Each structure stands twice: as structure tokens, then as C-alpha cells.
Amino acid sequence: MKNKNVLLVEDNLDDVELTLRAFKKNNFLNEVVVVNDGVQALDYLFGEGKYADRDVLNMPQLIILDLKLPKLDGFEVLKRIRADERTKLLPVVIMTSSKEDRDLLEGYENGANSYVHKPVNFEQFVEAVRQLGLYWLLLNESPSVK
Amino acid sequence: MKLNYWLKQLFLFILFILPVIAMALFSYRYLERNLNEVTLMRRTAMAELAATFIDEKLNHLVDLGKALATRRQFLRHVESGRWDDAIKITEHVPSDFPFISRVSIVDIDGTLKASTPGQHDLVGKSLSNRDWHKGVRRNWQPYVSEVFQAMYGALPNVVAVATPVKNDAGIPVGILVLLIKLDVFSGWINNYKIDGTGFLFVVDQKGQLVAHKKFAPQGEIIDFSMVPSAQKVLRGEEGWGIFYNPVEKELRLSAFRPVPSFGWGCVVTQPKKDAFMLRDKVLTNIFIGYAIIILFSALTAIFILKQMAVRRVSEEKVRVLNKELSYKVKQLKDVNKELETFAYSVSHDLRAPLRSIDGFSKIILEESSDKLDENAINHFNRIRAASGRMAELINDLLLLSRVSRNELRIEKIDLSAIVQKISQDLRSRQPQRMVEFHIAGGIFAYGDSVLLENVLVNLMENSWKFTSKHASANIEFGVLNEGKKRVYFVRDDGAGFDLKYADKLFGAFQRMHTHGEFDGLGIGLATVSRILHRHGGSIWADSAVEKGAVFYFTLGDLA
Numbered sequence: 149m150k151n152k153n154v155l156l157v158e159d160n161l162d163d164v165e166l167t168l169r170a171f172k173k174n175n176f177l178n179e180v181v182v183v184n185d186g187v188q189a190l191d192y193l194f195g196e197g198k199y200a201d202r203d204v205l206n207m208p209q210l211i212i213l214d215l216k217l218p219k220l221d222g223f224e225v226l227k228r229i230r231a232d233e234r235t236k237l238l239p240v241v242i243m244t245s246s247k248e249d250r251d252l253l254e255g256y257e258n259g260a261n262s263y264v265h266k267p268v269n270f271e272q273f274v275e276a277v278r279q280l281g282l283y284w285l286l287l288n289e290s291p292s293v294k
Numbered sequence: 295m296k297l298n299y300w301l302k303q304l305f306l307f308i309l310f311i312l313p314v315i316a317m318a319l320f321s322y323r324y325l326e327r328n329l330n331e332v333t334l335m336r337r338t339a340m341a342e343l344a345a346t347f348i349d350e351k352l353n354h355l356v357d358l359g360k361a362l363a364t365r366r367q368f369l370r371h372v373e374s375g376r377w378d379d380a381i382k383i384t385e386h387v388p389s390d391f392p393f394i395s396r397v398s399i400v401d402i403d404g405t406l407k408a409s410t411p412g413q414h415d416l417v418g419k420s421l422s423n424r425d426w427h428k429g430v431r432r433n434w435q436p437y438v439s440e441v442f443q444a445m446y447g448a449l450p451n452v453v454a455v456a457t458p459v460k461n462d463a464g465i466p467v468g469i470l471v472l473l474i475k476l477d478v479f480s481g482w483i484n485n486y487k488i489d490g491t492g493f494l495f496v497v498d499q500k501g502q503l504v505a506h507k508k509f510a511p512q513g514e515i516i517d518f519s520m521v522p523s524a525q526k527v528l529r530g531e532e533g534w535g536i537f538y539n540p541v542e543k544e545l546r547l548s549a550f551r552p553v554p555s556f557g558w559g560c561v562v563t564q565p566k567k568d569a570f571m572l573r574d575k576v577l578t579n580i581f582i583g584y585a586i587i588i589l590f591s592a593l594t595a596i597f598i599l600k601q602m603a604v605r606r607v608s609e610e611k612v613r614v615l616n617k618e619l620s621y622k623v624k625q626l627k628d629v630n631k632e633l634e635t636f637a638y639s640v641s642h643d644l645r646a647p648l649r650s651i652d653g654f655s656k657i658i659l660e661e662s663s664d665k666l667d668e669n670a671i672n673h674f675n676r677i678r679a680a681s682g683r684m685a686e687l688i689n690d691l692l693l694l695s696r697v698s699r700n701e702l703r704i705e706k707i708d709l710s711a712i713v714q715k716i717s718q719d720l721r722s723r724q725p726q727r728m729v730e731f732h733i734a735g736g737i738f739a740y741g742d743s744v745l746l747e748n749v750l751v752n753l754m755e756n757s758w759k760f761t762s763k764h765a766s767a768n769i770e771f772g773v774l775n776e777g778k779k780r781v782y783f784v785r786d787d788g789a790g791f792d793l794k795y796a797d798k799l800f801g802a803f804q805r806m807h808t809h810g811e812f813d814g815l816g817i818g819l820a821t822v823s824r825i826l827h828r829h830g831g832s833i834w835a836d837s838a839v840e841k842g843a844v845f846y847f848t849l850g851d852l853a
Binding site: 160162163165166169245246247248266267268269270271273 | 646
């Protein structure tokens with residue numbers, strides 16, 4: 149597996165733990181960078197704040213984005229990502245507890261590539277992550293960033 | 295403001311009433327005019343008739359005189375001065391013609407020569423100053439005199455008809471005088487009666503009364519020349535008038551007509567108020583009638599105006615109610631919005647901790663199972679099961695609230711296809727179970743596809759659950775056509791339930807079996823019931839313990 153990293157934007161620490169475990173269980177060896185709010189996510193992507201030293205040319209292969217985030221909510225982050233030349237083509241998968249139709253619609257309208265519902269059941273959760281990873285990290289061809 | 299309103303009301307009222315009043319006035323005037331005309335015409339006609347009659351009668355007398363005066367013998371005698379012989383010939387006249395009271399012969403100078411019946415004191419005396427003599431002498435033509443008092447016997451009031459007696463050469467040789475007592479004329483006018491107080495009177499060429507209901511013919515000779523109607527008729531005028539009669543001292547309606555050839559006049563007279571009594575009676579009735587109509591119209595106008603006012607008030611009320619209504623609707627919308635927000639946060643916030651509970655329990659089981667004993671493992675499994683149930687509960691709660699909130703999206707749905715899909719899904723979950731599905735095909739209905747799918751999933755899952763204890767099972771879906779209503783059903787031959795508790799079946803959180811017997815939540819059927827009611831339908835069940843269960847449901851006519 150190529151060493152492409154994944155940016156996980158999630159404020160719930162339990163969910164972070166479970167997601168990382170799910171990755172491990174599925175033998176995805178990619179580095180998962182975790183940020184806990186929307187501002188940090190953007191800082192990371194654009195090399196600002198505490199991520200000022202990051203090499204911004206090395207964009208993540210996949211962004212897993214939760215919706216309910218402190219400071220800046222998921223849709224705002226998504227909009228900013230899509231607004232910037234450097235990041236507008238990055239695959240963004242929204243992974244959220246919400247099953248609401250309007251969240252789904254708004255997600256797609258703002259340019260999300262995929263919308264996945266976080267199951268409560270852990271086995272199902274692990275399976276969902278597996279499917280995600282298989283598709284977005286292996287099967288899917290990401291556009292190269294200039 | 296108030297004044298303005300009342301002014302407007304008054305204006306409308308007048309507008310409404312005015313045509314009625316105008317019409318009433320107009321037709322009243324018209325009637326009055328007509329009735330007047332009728333009254334007057336009757337009297338003028340009567341006067342005309344009377345005048346014609348008098349004229350005829352006088353002509354008759356004149357003719358009689360002429361006839362007598364031209365008899366050969368009589369003429370010979372008069373010519374020769376043989377007065378007594380001449381009068382002898384005319385002796386029969388008074389008895390033959392009762393209205394002639396005396397016949398006299400006078401010479402051309404007016405000296406009375408002979409008279410019959412009986413003696414006349416004035417024989418030999420000159421009567422040249424008499425009106426009849428003057429009248430005859432004018433043209434030597436027959437003449438009807440004015441009324442005068444005769445100088446014989448009882449000195450009666452008479453009228454004289456004087457006829458000249460002419461010889462063959464046409465030269466007058468004497469005058470034949472016929473005296474008519476006024477009683478005769480009085481007798482004639484008695485035939486003329488008009489409405490009680492009305493009567494006819496006749497005046498001579500001097501305006502003296504010839505005949506009058508109120509004056510005896512042989513009483514004093516009454517001079518009516520001052521009476522306006524007599525004055526008019528003597529001037530030769532004809533017509534009618536309302537005059538103040540100085541003799542009778544009252545306003546009278548008089549119709550008058552001259553008797554032209556004789557200078558006399560006929561007057562039909564009546565006190566004005568009597569003459570117009572009938573007219574007045576009719577007009578009074580009409581007036582009352584119209585008054586009633588106008589009153590009625592006024593009341594109607596008032597009523598209508600009142601109704602309009604009432605309508606205005608109720609329109610105002612409606613406006614106020616509408617305002618209140620839209621306020622309440624807004625409140626409801628706000629409440630709904632709050633509910634939506636609540637449901638949203640529930641779906642998000644409650645699931646996350648559940649995921650943690652389930653997730654970490656699983657991880658512990660996987661990674662530390664060697665460190666755990668059987669009990670601990672069991673407990674963790676229970677934890678996982680409980681969190682799973684809670685997740686489903688949250689889903690159902692959300693669904694229940696969504697059902698009440700949203701609008702139904704009505705379309706034609708293939709129920710058979712949905713049931714088929716559900717059956718396949720169930721089978722794939724537990725492929726080892728021996729369950730036969732009997733699904734009637736081609737069953738379509740109108741409703742919200744998402745919600746109805748939920749209903750069928752619920753019912754099918756129930757059947758699936760409650761047949762799980764049996765080695766093999768049958769689950770059926772179909773429709774009954776009970777008269778006009780289509781009744782859909784899902785039937786199974788599973789554990790069934792006691793109908794005694796049937797009324798609790800569709801309440802939220804009610805369960806027919808204990809927790810351990812069958813996995814499952816009590817909320818499903820409450821949701822199902824709610825969905826069906828929103829479709830205008832209903833649901834009921836039939837069952838017996840260990841005899842399976844049937845759930846029947848109907849849908850409203852939403853086509």
C-alpha cells in the first residue's frame with residue numbers, strides 16, 4: 149500500500165480511537181493525521197498555525213470529515229477546501245452520525261465526494277471503514293496536486 | 295367618524311326609499327286626477343242631459359202653441375176679433391194638457407181679450423208690460439218667458455209660452471199665451487238625483503229659479519242671478535266650477551249648461567265635499583295603502599342596512615379570527631421547527647456515545663478475551679446488545695416524529711414488490727431459517743413510498759421475529775376486497791399473542807412478550823399505526839396464542 153496519508157477531522161476522541169483501530173484492523177498502513185476541529189483542519193491543509201512547517205505540496209490522499217465540529221463546522225471546512233485551488237480536487241468523505249436528508253444534500257451540494265453514515269455497531273463500523281479504505285485508498289485514482 | 299357613518303346610512307336609506315315614495319306620489323296624483331275627472335264628467339254630462347231635456351220640453355210647448363195658433367177656425371176668429379169664439383176652441387186645452395194651467399188670447403197690443411178656464415179679472419186690461427209680450431213682439435216669433443207671478447186666481451208662479459197668431463199673409467193678428475205652472479218644471483227635475491246631496495236646478499233668462507229642489511215652485515220667486523254658476527250659464531258658458539254660493543253659504547261643485555234657444559240654464563250642483571266624497575274615500579284608502587307600502591319598504595331598507603352592518607361585523611370578526619389563526623399557525627410552525635432541531639441533535643448527539651459504548655466493548659472482547667472470564671464476556675455482550683437496541687430506539691423515535699411532521703408524497707406504489715424485497719432481505723440475514731413466503735403479486739396502492747415501506751418492513755419483521763421459534767413457518771401477504779374497501783394483510787403462523795391485550799398493541803413501547811422471548815422493540819407498531827392513520831387508513835390485528843397472527847390494514851383513498 150502506498151504511503152499516502154489520510155486526514156481525519158473528528159472532535160470526538162472515542163470516535164478517533166475507534167476509527168484508528170478500524171484502520172489497523174483492516175491493515176491500512178497509511179498515516180492518519182488527526183485534527184479535532186475545523187480550524188486545525190484548514191491550518192493543516194494550508195500550512196498555517198501550528199502546521200506552518202508542513203510541506204503543503206504533500207496533500208492527503210483522503211480527507212475524512214465529520215460534520216459537527218467546534219469552531220468551524222464541517223460544511224464550512226468543506227466549502228473552504230473546495231474554494232482553494234490547492235485543495236479543491238481532494239477527495240472528501242463525510243462520515244457522520246446524522247442520517248438527516250438535508251445534511252446529505254448539503255454535503256453533496258458543497259462538493260463532498262461521498263457521504264457515509266457512522267454505524268453504532270462496531271462491526272458495522274469496522275466494515276464501513278474497510279469499504280472506505282479499499283475504495284478511496286486503493287481503487288480510486290486521485291488527481292495529482294500541482 | 296360616527297357621524298360620517300350615520301350620514302352614509304341615512305343616505306343609503308333615502309336612496310332606497312326615494313323610488314318607492316316617488317312612485318307612490320306619482321300614482322296617487324294620477325289617481326287623484328282621474329277620479330276628479332270622473333266626478334266632474336258625471337256632473338257635466340248630467341247638466342248636458344238636463345239641458346237637452348229642458349230644451350226638448352220647451353220646444354214641445356212651443357210646438358203645441360204653434361199647433362193651436364194655426365188652427366183654421368181659431369185663426370179666423372182671432373183675425374175677426376171674435377175673441378170669445380176663439381177661446382171657446384181652446385177650452386179643452388187645459389184639461390187635455392194638464393201642464394197648461396191657463397190659455398189666454400191677447401191682441402197685438404197686449405190687451406187681454408179672453409182666457410180660460412173661468413174668469414180672468416184682467417180681461418180688457420193691458421198686459422203689454424209683461425215679459426212674454428215684449429218677447430213675442432220683438433220678432434213675432436214664439437217666445438218662452440221668464441218666471442213671473444200670474445194675476446189670476448191664486449196668483450201662481452208661471453212661465454208663459456207666447457205664440458203669435460198670424461193670418462195667411464203672415465201678419466200677426468193676436469197672441470196665444472199658454473201659462474205653465476212652475477210645478478211642472480219642479481216635477482221634471484225631480485228625476486235628476488246625484489249622490490244624495492246633489493241636485494239639478496233650472497234658471498230662466500233673468501236668473502230666476504224655474505225649479506229648485508229646495509224651493510217650492512209656488513213660494514217666493516227666487517232670484518239666483520247672483521249665484522256664480524247661474525251667472526256663468528246666463529252668459530252662455532258651459533262647464534263646471536267650484537263656487538261659493540252666497541245663498542246656500544257653502545262651497546259647491548256646479549256643472550252648468552245653457553239651454554241655448556231659450557236663454558235658460560241647467561245647473562247640477564252639490565256641496566263640494568259631498569261631490570268629492572267618493573273620490574276622497576278612494577284616495578284615503580290609496581293613501582293608507584301607500585303609507586303601508588312605504589312603511590314596509592322603510593322597514594325592509596332598515597333591515598337590509600342592518601344586515602349589511604351585521605355582515606360587516608362578521609367580516610370583521612372573520613378578519614380577526616384569521617389573524618389569530620395565522621398567528622397560531624406561525625406558532626405551530628415554530629414548534630415544528632424546534633422539534634426538527636431537537637430530532638436532529640438527538641440523531642447526532644445520542645449516537646456518538648452509543649458508538650463508543652459498542653465499539654470499546656467489542657475491542658475489549660477481541661483483545662482481552664483471554665483476561666476475561668465467562669461472566670465478564672457475557673456482560674460485555676449484554677452491553678453491546680443494549681447499545682444496539684438503543685440505536686434502533688433512537689431511529690424509531692426519529693421516524694415517529696418525522697411521520698407526524700412531514701407532508702406525504704403520494705404516488706402509486708407496488709406493495710408486492712416491496713414485500714418481495716423485504717422477504718429477500720430477511721432471508722439473507724438468516725438464511726438457515728425455513729420460512730415460506732406467500733406474496734400476492736400485483737398489489738398496488740397510493741401513498742408515501744418511504745413511509746409505507748416502513749410499515750411493511752415493520753410488519754414483516756414482526757412476523758419474522760415471532761415465527762423464529764418454529765422450525766418452519768409461513769408468512770403471507772395479500773389483499774382482501776371487502777366490499778368497497780381494500781384490506782391488506784400480513785399473516786404468519788408463529789407464536790401469536792393473547793387478544794386480551796390487543797388494545798395495547800399499537801401504543802408506543804408496549805410489548806406483547808417479555809424482553810427475553812423475542813428481541814424487538816415496542817415502538818414499531820405505534821409508528822406503523824401513526825403512518826397508516828396519516829394515510830387515512832387504519833390497522834387491527836387478530837391472533838391467538840400459538841395460532842399465529844394476522845395484521846390487517848387499510849389505506850385512505852389518496853388516488
